[in-house]
Amino acid sequence: MSSLYSPRRLWSVFRLLLSFYLLIKKRETFLGVSSLSPDKLASTITELGASFIKLAQVLATRNDFFDESYLNALKTLHDDLPPMSQAAYERVMAKAFPTVPFIRFDSVPIASASIGQVHAAWIDETTKVAVKLRREGIEKRVRADIRILSLFNGFFRPLFSHTTRHSIESVIAEFSSMIVQECSLRHERSNLEKFSSLYKDSGILFPIGYPSLSCDDALVMSFEEGWRFDDRDAILSHGLDIKPLIDQLVRFYTDQMLVKGFFHADPHPGNLLVNGAGKLVLLDFGMVKRVPNDTRIAIIELIKAANERDFESYVSAAKRLGTVAYDAPSAELAEFTERMFDIFGNDALDSGSMQKLAFEVLEQTRNLPFKLPQEAIYILRVSAIIEGLGTTYIENFNGIKDILPILQKNIPRALGMKDSILETVIDEIKRIPGDINAFRHMIERASKGELSVELSPLQYEMIKKEFRAATAPLATVLILALGAMGFWMAGIEEAAYAFLGAAMMRLWYR
Known part of the structure; x- marks a missing residue:
């Protein structure tokens, strides 16, 4: 445990979070310390381990926080780690399976990530299963990382603006909640069962769990064969048409995020397979999120406004979603939105040029009060991952240009409309x-x-902010006036007049 709080590790976390602060605030140094370079930032995150890799993967969706060089460095981070030591592996196996239920078990893992590692095993001669073992002590390590993050976030908190501060806290709060849940393989099994039941008619395949063989340290599932979704050569060499699968994937995630409100939040290529029959297979249910109804409605209105190029409605929906501060200037935001949509709607631009122009516009509008609510963090991450998968097979595949028409067709269903007028x-x-x-x-x-009358959380937050701004000067005046009274009673008239004068000046210039 002491190594989790060692001075060297605490210093590495401090440098990492300080770099995030400097990059977000566009500052060169703070207390004489500069930010880490993109490569050094990535290597520091890798050295700090699982929690910080997953945090960086979330932050990699925030092009309003980082410039292109840092975003590219963050996107290179993978959740692939060396397997457990032999001694740790044996302890975990003994704890998870006091009586071994397998006739054969491959001790060499086929995949090894931050939370656990996956082994192939056989229950009998014909039943092959995948066994996910939780890393020894991972939950303790994750909770220690969360405490460190919260400590340093409290240190940096006063240095951020009201809007940015809440956006960063949303990222950390959502990350903390999700990664603790992901440490429980019992929780993952529950997610798998709910997901399989809710989306049984989706045409997507899911592993079948074995509850009687599973526990918090081990999850036993059917072994699903297939090629990684980004293994272009293998998929195309077997004569499989990938474009219908991309269309199916986008429709499936539309259904998850906008209709059912229960979605798989980590569809990276290693968790998404294409089997020999040309079917999509979804794996790893540690990160599954629910989207509240009001958030889904706001997203639908956002998509509808985007498709119709109704910029004011788009900004209004963004405020209800919480991605824009409630008191943000609508006219400036509508102008910003129009410029972004002109970029993404330009068929003459390739995806690289689109991204470059978008970064330039974002740079010019960095002071606009954008923020990100907890529910939207993983939606953005999923959208970015799916767009990355699409570009593997479709030239200039773009979220705005290619996905919006598909989403538009699903808006009536998302709003609860039936298939026919009757x-x-x-x-x-x-x-x-x-x-x-x-x-x-x-x-x-x-x-x-x-x-x-019930206020929305955004309205309440705005009123609270304005109340603090209005009452802060009055509190200062009261303190100065009380100080003046104290000096007067003590017979120190010069100090009393000085404090009284300061109180009057503060009241006048409030």
């Missing part, structure tokens, strides 16, 4: 009694004077 009418008729009852209840409450 079904929609019948559904609305069924809702009439409930609507009448709700209206009657509202009239009764109004007649009794019991109607209440």
Whole structure:
């Protein structure tokens, strides 16, 4: 445990977070210390281990935080680590399987990541399974990392603006919650079961879990064969058409994020296979997220406004989603949005040119109050991963240009509409009694004077911010006035007049 809090490791974490602060604030140095170079930043993250690799993977979606060179360095980080030592492996196996249920078990893992490693095994001569073993002591290490992150974030917190501070805290809070859950293989098995049930008609294949053989330290599943989604040569050499699979993947994630609100948040190429029958196989359910209904509606409105190039509606939806501060200037944001959409809607540009122009626009608008709510962090990450997968096979594949038309077709379904007009009418008729009852209840409450107004979290945050700004000068005036009174009572008239004068000046220039 002491090594988790060693001075050298604490210094590495401090340098890493200081670099993030300097890069976000566009400052050269702080207390005489400069930010790490892109390569050194990546190597420091790798050295610090699992928690910081996963944090960096989340931050790699934030092109409003980092310039292109740092984003490219962050995107090179992979969650691939050496396997456990033989002694640690034997201890984990003994804990997970007091009585070994396998007739054969490959001790050499086929994959090794930050949370665990996967082995092939056989329950009998015909049943091959995948066994995921949790790394020894990983939960303790992750919780120590979270404490260190929270400590240093508290140190840097006062140095950020109101909007940026909340955006960074959202990233850290969401990351902390997710990685602790990911450490539990029992939680992952529960996610797999829910996912398999909810999306059984999706056409996507999932592993089948073995609950009686699984525990918090081991997850036993059916062994799924296939090629990694980014193994272009292998997939194409077997005569498989990848474009329908990309279309199916985008539609599947539309269904997850906008319709069902329960989505797999880590679809990187190692977790997405194409089998010999041309079917998509989804693996690893440690990172599964729920999207609240109000967030899904805001995303749908955002997509609809983007597709219709309605910039003011786009900004309004972005504010409801929480990606833009509630008190942000709508006119400036609409102008920014229009410039971005002109870039992504230009068919003459390739994806590299689009990204370069987008970075230039983002650089010019860095002071606009953007932020990122917790629910949107993994949605952006998933979108970036899927776009990366698309570019493997489709030249100039672009999220705005290629995905929006597909999403547009799914908006009615996401809003709860039925497949036919008749079904929609019948559904609305069924809702009439409930609507009448709700209206009657509202009239009764109004007649009794019991109607209440509920503020959204964004409105409450804005009011709280403005209240603090308005009352801070008054608090200073009160302290100075009390100081003046104290000096007067002590007979120190010069100090009393000075404090009283300072109080009046602060009141005048508040």
